[in-house]
Amino acid sequence: MNDNKISIKAPAKINLSLDVLGKREDGYHEVKMIMTTVDLSDRVELTLLEEDRITIESTGGFVPLDQRNLAYQAALLLKKTFGVKKGVGIHIAKNIPVAAGLAGGSSDAAAALKGLNEIWKLGLSLDELAVLGAKIGSDVSFCVYGGTAIASGRGEHIQHIKAPPPCWVLLAKPPIGVSTAEVYRRLDTKTIDHPDIDAMVHAIETNNYEGVCGQLGNVLETVTLPLYPEVKQIKDQMHRLGADGVLMSGSGPTVFGLFQHESRVNRVYNGLRGFCHEVYAVRLLGEGQEDFKY
Ligand SMILES: C[C@@](CO)(OP(=O)(O)O)[C@H](O)COP(=O)(O)OP(=O)(O)OC[C@H]1O[C@@H](n2ccc(N)nc2=O)[C@H](O)[C@@H]1O
Ligand SMILES: Nc1ncnc2c1ncn2[C@@H]1O[C@H](COP(=O)(O)OP(=O)(O)O)[C@@H](O)[C@H]1O
Structure with a gap:
């Protein structure tokens, strides 16, 4: 390096x-929530600048290239908190769909925190970076660690748990962007059926793949599915084509399916491609990233 x-x-x-x-x-x-990382990644490249400025560029469309970018905000936060006088050039090779319920922006911010900690020689621990990350967004603390965790509070309290049984994950994103703020605003917290988080943790801890598939649950579906019928159609289609378990991720609109067998994930991938433009077949990452550098 x-x-x-x-x-x-x-x-x-x-x-x-x-x-x-x-x-x-x-x-x-x-x-x-129970969160886990999957092998669909952006790459955040950071170049030390001797002068005091932050520049940002990205390969993907739909990503703000100014102070609204969460990686830019990460750099600004570290500069202000620690009085850093050097600068950074941030380049994001964007592979994660934007505003998809996959925390792409939060993960870019977490990557910027980890990388800047090194090139600006700040000597901060992952725990310290996770606390700083919560100031940028609720999902950033989890993204600092990756792996698998129970997230509570507004998402920033992280309790690490074992990785789920290894499997394939099929991600399908319809061509709409969903506003997380709007989904939370429309949620009726009094009438929802709560998923059994303890049962999901037990299934994960006991390596029970069928149990994991059986316990999938997301209360935000009660808002996003009626608002965007195409999300429900993709869920139904994935079920019909033979996924072991299907759920919307975060506030949506991405739907994921879990699969144990590669032959079946390939079949469903091909079946969905005619129906939905953006489909990705990836593996669960499961464990935290000891080595997060490319
Ligand atoms: C729903 C989840 C599930 O992992 O993910 P996404 O769908 O965004 O990926 C998260 O809770 C999203 O986290 P994140 O996207 O970081 O949210 P933030 O930027 O902190 O907040 C965006 C807005 O969502 C609402 N919000 C967010 C988190 C939370 N616990 N309660 C809320 O009410 C607030 O209105 C806030 O202004
Ligand atoms: N580096 C980034 N990558 C993607 N989106 C970003 C980034 N920085 C800021 N954003 C903004 O954050 C919002 C949420 O994007 P994202 O993190 O991809 O989705 P989600 O919160 O649904 O997981 C989008 O409106 C986008 O404009």
Whole structure:
């Protein structure tokens, strides 16, 4: 590695279980979720600049290239908090669909925190970076660690758990972007059926793949599915084609299916391609990234 340049892997997440316990005084919602990383990643390249400025560029469309970019915000936060006078050039090779419920922006921010910690020689621990990450967005703390975890609070309290049984994940994203804020705003917390998070944790801890598939649940589906019927159609189609378990990730609109057998994931991938333009067949990453550099 060149000391002036670093390349960090920024993987997407899915929510195997997502429950909302109520609305908080600060406007956020109290959540309990099981999150895990999948092998669909952006690559965040950081180049040390001697002058005091932040530049940002990205290969993907739909990504803001200014202060609204979450990786830019990560750099600004570290600069302000630690009085850093050097700068950085941020380049994001974008592979994760944007506004998809896969935390692409949060993962880019987490990658920027980890990479800048190195090139600006800040000496911060992952725990310290995760606390800083929560100031950028609720999902950033989880993304700092990756792996598999129970996230609570507004998403920033992270309890690591074992990786789920290894499997294939088929991600299908219809051509719509969903606003996370709007989905939370429309959620009726009084009438939802809560998923059994403890049962999901037990299934994961006991390596029970059928149990994991049987316990998938996401209360935000009660908002996004009626708003966007195409999401429900993709869910139904994945079930019909033979996924072992199917759920919407986060606030959507991406739907994921779980598969144990490669032959079946390939068949369903081909079946969905005619129906949905953006489909990805990936593996669960499961474990945290000890080595997150590219
Ligand atoms: C739904 C989830 C599930 O993992 O993911 P995505 O669908 O965004 O990937 C997260 O809770 C999203 O986290 P993130 O996208 O970081 O949200 P933030 O930027 O912090 O917040 C965006 C907006 O969502 C609402 N919000 C977010 C988190 C939370 N616990 N309660 C909320 O009410 C707030 O209105 C907030 O202004
Ligand atoms: N680096 C980034 N990559 C993607 N989106 C970003 C980024 N920085 C800011 N955003 C903004 O964050 C919002 C949410 O994007 P994203 O993190 O991809 O989705 P989600 O919150 O659904 O998981 C989008 O509206 C996008 O404009």
